[in-house]
Amino acid sequence: MKITGYRCLSSVHNWGRPVGDVNGFVASGITEFPIVLLETDVGITGVGTGSHRDLDQIFPAIEGQDPRAVSALYDRMLAQVFKSGHGGATFGGIGTFDMALWDIKAKALGEPLWRLLGARDKFVPGYASGLDIALDDDALSSFYVGMAERGYTAGKLKGGRDHEDDIRRLTLVEDALSINARKPGLMLDANESWNLKQAERFMAKIEDELDLTWIEEPLRRWDAAGHARLSRSIRAAVATGENLTGLEQYSQLFDLGGIDIVQVGSVWGITHFLRVAHAAHSRNLPVSPVGLTLNSALAAAAASVPNHLTAEVQDVNAPFGVTIDQEFIDGGIVVGDTPGVGVSIDEEAIAAQATTHAGWLAPGGPHVRSERAGLRLVGE
Template identity: 60%
Template sequence: MRITGYRSLTTVHRWGRPVGDVNGVIADGVTEVPIVLLETDGGLTGVGLGSNADVDRVFPALEGRDPRAVTALYDRMLAFVFKTGHNGAAFGTIGALDMALWDLKAKMAGEPLWRTLGAADRFVPGYASGLEYALDDDALVGLYERWAERGFTGAKVKGGLDVDRDAKRLVAVRDVLRVNAERPAVMYDVNEAWGRHQAVRLARRVEEQVDLTWIEEPVRRWDVEGHRAVAAGVRSAVASGENLTGLEQYRHLLAADALGVVQAGSVWGITHFLRVSVLALGRDLPVSPVAYNANPLAHAAAAVPNHLATELQDLALPVGLSADQEIADGGIRLGDAPGLGIEVDEAHIAAQRGAGTWG
């Protein structure tokens, strides 16, 4: 079987509420979901989710190749764009195509991707994370009550500008989840809003009121000394990595012992997550994938020994997508459909009205 072509399309996710973080809010709660469909001469189609704006530039590295050689093709894509840079849109495109390649590989084997990757258990522990920065306190509680009904014992709250407000909201979410656990896991995400000169002081103010499992992206993603200062100055673990593109960007953070939880963005693909997981495992650190539509990295998370918990952001799926998975018992129970188990209804997507943006 050989790769013959691709199709790109875009659907939307309708959150039904404002979504965002300290860096900005999408008031109408409608965001775009780019999709790339990788075609073969054997009739199978691979599904990849995520920005693929550079697909015209990257696809020649795959054309005519056997899709089963996923990791070799991943490196081939990186090499193909090396001279002009693999970060940003290029790395996102490589991630989306890599996801489609893994989908094809498992489909060719006639099994779900979690089995292809060697997982023994289809259940993936998770935590709730609603991008709820714009919600008032009552709406925040209502949102996480729905997650508590699904058995979740951990949740993440966005903040960064007003730590007194943040602490109050963290306590409220913790109390919601106490229906399932005496000591729920509570994570605090400030999305790089602080400088190193203020991060420890502000984090400690929050820790006076709530026991944090981790604080996420307390400083800029590249600030090794800042991450290290926070790690040394607070009780909770420091989590970061979702915006890092390539193992070389993790190296200095890990060498400085600046992270307690290593994260990887779902939009950067499955091979990237697997490699980040091995890098973290070599330092006895847990790994946690950051969420994306239809939770494609859950298959890979099920297969790595140092997986801690996968972020889940919504109980609904984007328009025109279905996925063979169940969100229950505090995580994701993956099904037996071949590949990622994600189906794309192109006719439904074509008939939709309206568009969304993360801009």
Template identity: 60%
Template structure:
């Protein structure tokens, strides 16, 4: 099997409601999902989801190569930018191509990727997360009801701007999931780097006066090892971070400084990245929890690592024109037997997909507000969230 070419497509994910966090919101509820398709001389096509911004720089390194050498090809791509750097969209492009390579590797073996990787079980523990920052109380309940009905026993809310609001919303989520299961759910809060160190400790301690948090996510900047460690010491909740770190070298200082309690990775950074970060975390007895998103491709890799805790599921649907061989049962992802990642791209449906790319809007969750980390003496801005 040899790689012979590639194509890039773009579809959208229609969330059916506004989404966002403490940094901003996508009011349209529509976001872009880039796709890369790697073709081979065997007729198999590898599917990768993630940035395609720099694909012209990296495809020549894969052209004519055997995709079954996925880890070696991943290192070849990293070596291409070892001086220029591999952050942001560069790392996203490497991750999308890496995902397509692993898809092809498993397809060549005629089996799902979870089996190629050596997993003993197709069932992956998960937790619910609905990117629910801009939702009203009623909308919050409506968004989480389908997750509760599927048996999810853990839920993460977006928050961080006002402790009283977060407490109220966490109580609502607790009620929704408890009513469906008869037991109390694990509660998490995601601040998306909106606090300073003292803001984080004060905010979480206020919540912990009334509720128990399993973890608080990205309380301060993602790379701030000293700050993350200070927050972890100052609150009862575990500290989770890592979904926006790009490269193994960015995790190492946090792990060695014991600045993170739950290690996370982002789905668009690829399979190889996840496996290596999971091994680093496992070496110091830390659990790992990947972000699902865009048909949850990291579930296949999560199924094989011994320190996997739970994968974040942000939506029970998939991007337009993409189907995935997986189901959600009893708060878990059940992977199917389709070869590779189990992703099927309907190119005709993709061409019909349309909608604004909400990630690039000026007030989107991807744009850091000017007052982030500087709100100790400020009231919450009523125009946000």
């Protein structure tokens, strides 16, 4: 079997609500959904989702190769961009090809990915995450009530600008989820918007009122020393890692004790998740994938590692023209038995769509860092 080529498709995901964080939001609630179809000479096509970045630069590393050698091909892709580096957006292209490679391998064996990776149970524990910075209190409650009806017992709020607002809104999340748990798990995501002392002051106010499970991305992703100091000064766990593009970028966080919950961005692919999970396991740390809704393949990978804690569930609907073999029930995700990663694409429907949509990378969106982030004297 050999890889012969690839094709790119672009669909959209309609969240049905504004989505974003402290750095901005997409008011339309409609975001791009990049798809890559990796072709072989035996008619098996692998599906990868997440990014179209730098695919032409990366593809020579896997062209003509046997796609079943996934781990070796992953390292070939890293080596292909050695000089310029695999960090940042390039890593998304590598992760998307990586997902497609795993899809081909599992399809060739006639197995769902979770079984190929050695999982015993198809159930993956999860937590609700509304990407909810732009939701008013009623919409916020409504989202988490809906997730509570699916059995979720923990929720994550986007915040970080005003502790009084965040305490009020975290309490709304707690109330909505309390039908399933006496003390629901509560997490707060600041999306790298603080400096260390801001984080300590903000967290002191929060922890005066609430028992927070974790604070997510309180500081810039590379500030290992700052994360370590913060972890020692608060009760909540410090969760970070979703924006780290490569196993090597976790080294200082591990060595300095700056990470309590090891997070992995789903857009970076399956092999990256597995390697980070095993590195975390060697340090007795739990791992938690972020953004799982739009990369369901990572649920199968999460089911296979011994230290998976919980996975972020942002939405229960699939992007347009995409069918995903999974269920969001009982407070988690149940992955299906379809061979491969469980994602099928309706190319005709996607090609025929005539949807005008606002982009996830639009100015002011959540992937654009806010002005004065980490430089505010008072809350806003």
